[in-house]
Amino acid sequence: MTTTPQDLRTDQTPLAPGAPRSGTTFLGLPTAPRGVGHLRGDRSFPDAARDALRDGQLRANLGHATQTIRGKRARVVAELPDWQQLRAAGSALKTATMARLDEHLEELERQVTARGGTVHWARDAGEANRIVTDLVRATGSDEVVKVKSMATQEIGLNEALEAAGITAHETDLAELIVQLGDDAPSHILVPAIHKNRAEIREIFLRTMPRVDADLTDEPRRLAMAARAHLRERFLRARVAISGANFAVAETGTLAVVESEGNGRMCLTLPETLITVMGIEKLVPTWRDLEVFLQLLPRSSTGERMNPYTSTWAGVTPGDGPQDFHLVLVDNGRTAVLADEVGRQALHCIRCSACLNVCPVYERTGGHAYGSVYPGPIGAVLSPQLTGVEDNASLPYASSLCGACYDVCPVAIDIPSILVHLRAEHVEAQERPTAESVAFRALARAMSHPRLWRLAQRAAGLGRLVARGRPTMPAALPFPASAWTRSRDLPTPPAESFTAQWVREHGGRS
Amino acid sequence: MSAREEVLGRIRTALGETRAPVPEVVRDYRTTDDRPVAELLDVLVDRLEDYKASVLRCGPEDVAGTVTAALDAGLGTGWAPGSVVAAPGLPAAWRPDGLDTDDDRPPVQLAERAASVTAVAVAIAETGTLVLDGTPPCGRRALSLLPDCLVCVVTADQVVGGVPESLGRLDPLRPLTMISGPSATSDIELERVEGVHGPRTLVVVLVS
Ligand code: SF4
Numbered sequence: 001m002t003t004t005p006q007d008l009r010t011d012q013t014p015l016a017p018g019a020p021r022s023g024t025t026f027l028g029l030p031t032a033p034r035g036v037g038h039l040r041g042d043r044s045f046p047d048a049a050r051d052a053l054r055d056g057q058l059r060a061n062l063g064h065a066t067q068t069i070r071g072k073r074a075r076v077v078a079e080l081p082d083w084q085q086l087r088a089a090g091s092a093l094k095t096a097t098m099a100r101l102d103e104h105l106e107e108l109e110r111q112v113t114a115r116g117g118t119v120h121w122a123r124d125a126g127e128a129n130r131i132v133t134d135l136v137r138a139t140g141s142d143e144v145v146k147v148k149s150m151a152t153q154e155i156g157l158n159e160a161l162e163a164a165g166i167t168a169h170e171t172d173l174a175e176l177i178v179q180l181g182d183d184a185p186s187h188i189l190v191p192a193i194h195k196n197r198a199e200i201r202e203i204f205l206r207t208m209p210r211v212d213a214d215l216t217d218e219p220r221r222l223a224m225a226a227r228a229h230l231r232e233r234f235l236r237a238r239v240a241i242s243g244a245n246f247a248v249a250e251t252g253t254l255a256v257v258e259s260e261g262n263g264r265m266c267l268t269l270p271e272t273l274i275t276v277m278g279i280e281k282l283v284p285t286w287r288d289l290e291v292f293l294q295l296l297p298r299s300s301t302g303e304r305m306n307p308y309t310s311t312w313a314g315v316t317p318g319d320g321p322q323d324f325h326l327v328l329v330d331n332g333r334t335a336v337l338a339d340e341v342g343r344q345a346l347h348c349i350r351c352s353a354c355l356n357v358c359p360v361y362e363r364t365g366g367h368a369y370g371s372v373y374p375g376p377i378g379a380v381l382s383p384q385l386t387g388v389e390d391n392a393s394l395p396y397a398s399s400l401c402g403a404c405y406d407v408c409p410v411a412i413d414i415p416s417i418l419v420h421l422r423a424e425h426v427e428a429q430e431r432p433t434a435e436s437v438a439f440r441a442l443a444r445a446m447s448h449p450r451l452w453r454l455a456q457r458a459a460g461l462g463r464l465v466a467r468g469r470p471t472m473p474a475a476l477p478f479p480a481s482a483w484t485r486s487r488d489l490p491t492p493p494a495e496s497f498t499a500q501w502v503r504e505h506g507g508r509s
Numbered sequence: 510m511s512a513r514e515e516v517l518g519r520i521r522t523a524l525g526e527t528r529a530p531v532p533e534v535v536r537d538y539r540t541t542d543d544r545p546v547a548e549l550l551d552v553l554v555d556r557l558e559d560y561k562a563s564v565l566r567c568g569p570e571d572v573a574g575t576v577t578a579a580l581d582a583g584l585g586t587g588w589a590p591g592s593v594v595a596a597p598g599l600p601a602a603w604r605p606d607g608l609d610t611d612d613d614r615p616p617v618q619l620a621e622r623a624a625s626v627t628a629v630a631v632a633i634a635e636t637g638t639l640v641l642d643g644t645p646p647c648g649r650r651a652l653s654l655l656p657d658c659l660v661c662v663v664t665a666d667q668v669v670g671g672v673p674e675s676l677g678r679l680d681p682l683r684p685l686t687m688i689s690g691p692s693a694t695s696d697i698e699l700e701r702v703e704g705v706h707g708p709r710t711l712v713v714v715l716v717s
Contacts, residue, residue, distance in 0.1 A: 061698075068699050082538040092534040099531045102520040115682065121513040173705065174696035190696055197698055219697040223705055230706065235617045251681040261654065261692035261707025268650045269616055279516065286681040290673040291538070293687075297636075301695070304556065305636035308707065309687040310650075316684050318613060319649040334519035343523075 035332025035385035037125035037155045041370015045393040048368035049360075058194050062365050065193045066356040072302025073353060073407070079304070080294070089291045091411040094347035097284055098337060104249040104282050105328065111252025115314020117324040128329045129160035132241065132274055135325055136166050139272050141238045147256060147263045148172035149243025150350055151276045151329060153185065153372040157241070168241070169233050171262035173226050180207040186366030186374065189300055189352040194365055197222065204229075230262065240266035240321070241274045245349070246292060247282040247326075253313045254326070255289065257296060257306050267310050273321035279328050280337075280346040292349060295409035299351035332385035341420040345381045347410045354404035354414065360397055369394065376404035380417040388425045395421035542635075542670020549634040549668050550717055556637025560690025561703050562711040569664075569716055572603040576626055576660060579712040580605070583658035584623055592623040596652060598645025599628060603662055616651035624658035631675045632668045636689060639663065639713070640675060643684045650684055659708040661688075665717035 041048060077083050097104060109119045122128035136144055144161065146152065146168050158168045158179075170179040174192040178185050181203040185191030192200070197217040204211055204222060208229050215225055242263065246255040254275055256263045267273060283289065297306040315324050337343050355361045355375030366374035371382035371391070379398055383391035395418050404414045510518070542549065554564045563582055567575035580588055590607030597611055608626065611619070619625070628646035629639045639661050641647040653659050669675050679685060692707030703709065 065699055085535075085538040089534055089536055089538060092532050096531045096534055099524070099529055101524070102517050105517065105520075121511070121516050123512050123515055127512060171706075172696075173694045177696070190699065192696055193699075200697055219700040220702050222697055223694055223702040227705055231620075234706070235620060248681060253681045259692065260694045260705035262705070264650065264654050264686065265706050268654055279520075287673075287676065290540075290676045293676075294538075294672050303689070305633070305638045305687070305689040307560075307689050307691070307693050309685075311681065311685045311687075313682045313684075316643065319643050319651075319684055328516070330516045330519065334516065334523050337520060338523035 033124070033332075034335055034387045034390070035124065035154075035330075037331060037372075038153060039332075039371045039373070039382050039386045040390055041368075043370065045364075045368055045370065045397045048370060049364040049397070051368075055365075057196070058365050059363060061194055061196060062362055065187070065190060066362050069189075069302055069352075069356045073299060073356070074302075076298045076302055076304055080298070086291055086294055087409055087411050090295050090349075090409055091347065093283060093288050093291060094410055097282060098280070098343060098346060100284075101279065101337065104284055105279060107249040108247055108252060108282055109328075111250065112314055112324075112326050113252075115252050117252070117314040117326055120325060120327045122327055122329045122331070124331045125155035125329070128155050128276060128327055128331070129157055131327050132157060132276065133160060133164045133166065135272070135274050136161065136239055137164070139239050139323075141166075141272075143167040143169065143233075143237070144239045144241050144274075145169050145171050145233055145237040145266050145270065146175075147240070147242040147258065147266045148175050148191075149241070149276060150372060151243045151278050152241060154278075155276070155329065155331060157276065169230070169237075171230055171234070171266060172258075173223060173260060173262075176226055176230070177203060180204070184367060185372065187352060187355060189355075194367070230265075234262075234265040234269055237266070237270045239272045239274065240270040241276065242266055244275050244277040244281055245296065246289060247277060248284075248286050248289065249282050250285045251313055253286065253311050255309060255311045257293075257300075257309050259301065259307045261308060264308055264310055267312065268320050270321055272323040272325070274325045274327065276327045276329060279330055279333055296349055296351055299349075299353040299407070299409040335387070336381070336384040339384065339420075342380070342384045342417050344412045345377065345384055345414075345417060347412050348377050348381065349410060350377075351409055353407040353409065357403040357407050358398070359401065359403070360399060364397075369397065376414045376418075377412070380412075380414055380421065383421055383425075388421050392425050395425060538673075539671060540673040542674065544670060546665055546668065546717075549670055550665060550715060553632055553634040553637060553663075553668055554715065556634065557690070557711075557713055560637055560711075562637075562690050562713055564713045564715055566715045566717065572600075572662060572714065572716055573605050575714045575716075576603060576662065577605045579660045579714050580624055580626075580658070583660065583710045583712045588623060594619060594622050594625045594652065594656065596625070596627040596646055596648030598648075599626060599662075600646070603628075611648055611652050616649070616655065619651055619655040622656040624660060625652050625656040626660045626662070627653055629661050629663050629667060630685075631678050632663045633670075633672060633675045634668055635671045638672075638675070638687050638689045640679060641686045641688065642679060643686075650686055653686060653688070654707055657704075657708055658710040658712070659688075660712045660714065662714045662716060665715075 112119050120131045161168045170176050177192040177200055186194045200222055201217040204225050211225055244254045245257045297303050315322055336346055354377050358376050361375040369378045371378050373381045379394045383394045398418050400415045402415050557564050565575050565579050591609050593608050594611050595604055595608045627648050630642035631640045641653055691703045691709055691711045692705045693703050694705045695701050
């Protein structure tokens with residue numbers, strides 16, 4: 001299935017600047033402020049992307065990685081005759097969950113509490129960090145072990161803990177590489193994908209206190225060095241912090257999906273477990289996991305099942321942490337929920353399949369997106385969490401090719417949300433930019449056949465500019481330069497498809 | 510206003526006064542598997558081996574001897590029975606002589622042991638997954654995590670076709686561990702390395 005322009009044309013009615021977003025009604029109840037934390041870059045996407053595009057090593061690593069994972073995913077997805085039915089069920093389940101999100105969260109809270117856990121609510125990143133910091137302080141521990149978690153990266157928890165004098169040890173191998181290298185993750189699933197084995201060896205030799213000086217760059221040796229480095233930390237840790245892939249409202253069951261066993265170490269050995277979770281991560285019933293535990297591993301690592309999935313409900317006497325806290329974080333999610341088109345972005349199960357198929361991500365990598373959420377999902381989620389004015393270039397970080405929608409295990413229509421956010425951004429502009437002018441003209445042309453034919457004829461002029469080269473020159477005159485600075489535009493064909501059809505079929509349509 | 514009330518209030522505002530109806534969830538994916546048991550067992554073995562787990566098959570009379578063979582395969586012959594810890598509820602007929610039994614010692618002490626032996630609650634053929642549920646035959650979670658070699662005994666009646674059937678048999682209030690092969694990472698240039706923090710060796714004894 002590919003996305004056609006028709007699919008993209010959902011309700012594009014522009015909003016007046018400052019007008020309430022669609023679906024918002026005001027009942028005198030609190031409306032949602034935007035999220036804070038690691039959701040914005042220092043630079044716009046095109047500027048950051050331009051540097052990334054010059055980095056040949058990065059492009060080679062990314063190309064290899066995304067291609068390999070794409071192939072694995074395609075093989076294991078093809079194995080299931082009912083993949084599309086699972087995908088439709090996953091999408092419907094998420095829509096159903098969001099439609100009654102308040103009720104499911106209250107039920108989750110009741111169930112977790114009934115089983116000996118404590119539930120905390122956080123309006124934003126700052127509040128979540130304060131809650132976690134206070135909980136750690138109350139244990140008297142000055143260090144914690146952490147399982148890879150997008151939510152804690154989003155809220156900048158490690159930095160907040162550090163400011164409070166608490167050391168957070170990342171335990172996922174890739175996160176460890178990123179943390180020891182004083183770097184930022186670049187992919188949801190394989191955060192250190194931009195580093196090759198020689199670079200990782202160098203980081204380990206430099207930062208691991210008792211590492212073997214003869215360490216080679218063989219992946220097995222590097223993984224064993226990480227095992228030795230972390231083993232003792234796991235055994236002495238008294239507090240662990242995790243995220244959650246799913247929470248079941250009806251039973252209070254939390255689920256963490258992982259590969260290395262570091263998650264199990266954190267969820268099992270310490271006395272205190274603090275789980276930080278976005279409010280959208282829940283499913284109504286236990287049975288619903290039968291859908292997501294099939295969709296997630298196959299879409300994510302391209303495995304039939306990931307090596308370890310752990311589930312727990314509250315506290316189990318004699319088995320695992322005896323003190324359990326669940327921190328539910330809003331941080332802009334309710335603002336996303338208020339947008340009827342954009343709220344689909346909350347359905348994301350963070351599998352990263354859309355990153356791996358995205359031609360833009362494959363060339364720029366994750367850092368260019370400036371947020372902890374890169375790739376197509378980041379391009380729709382980050383601007384909604386922060387407000388589109390704070391991440392204005394991200395909705396343009398896509399060619400709208402539709403590959404992300406096709407692979408998404410919960411069928412999030414990312415291209416439609418991108419178009420919706422672009423329209424919102426354009427409308428919010430007081431002074432027209434080249435992008436807004438071009439986008440308005442394109443939207444108008446695409447909806448009027450006569451104008452579209454004219455535009456195609458005008459594109460024929462572009463051939464003169466290109467003078468026979470396969471791509472247009474990077475430096476087109478303003479305002480087109482704003483678009484072509486970091487994009488290679490294909491030279492328009494000598495004859496448009498429409499013109500060719502008319503010539504060969506005599507004007508029948 | 511508390512954070513709880515405020516977040517719930519924002520959700521109610523976002524969803525509006527007249528809420529859209531909850532869409533129906535159509536479950537027309539596969540929820541049962543009619544293949545004969547023998548065939549499911551073969552699929553399970555194939556998937557386990559694909560994940561680099563070893564599988565030894567035996568009849569119900571032969572379990573203790575096969576567990577011994579599994580420990581030979583995982584640890585090399587000559588292992589000390591006292592270095593192997595069994596789940597407290599592991600049936601006596603499945604236990605080789607002299608094994609240690611897990612008790613309420615601090616879990617970190619299990620890290621010094623060479624291997625552990627447990628039962629499972631359910632096994633999923635299609636994904637090659639073993640599910641341990643923390644009951645006495647499976648043991649607490651640390652038992653199947655800290656020793657470097659894990660031996661799991663699976664009986665034919667515990668094997669189901671797919672994920673939906675497995676969840677129907679499990680208690681969501683118990684701490685569950687789903688295991689599909691030894692722990693693994695692909696974080697370095699996507700090259701798969703088996704055995705990071707969990708057991709590096711997984712041996713399955715399949716009883717039918
Ligand atoms: S948007 Fe879809 S494909 Fe992308 S990470 Fe989320 S669930 Fe996966």
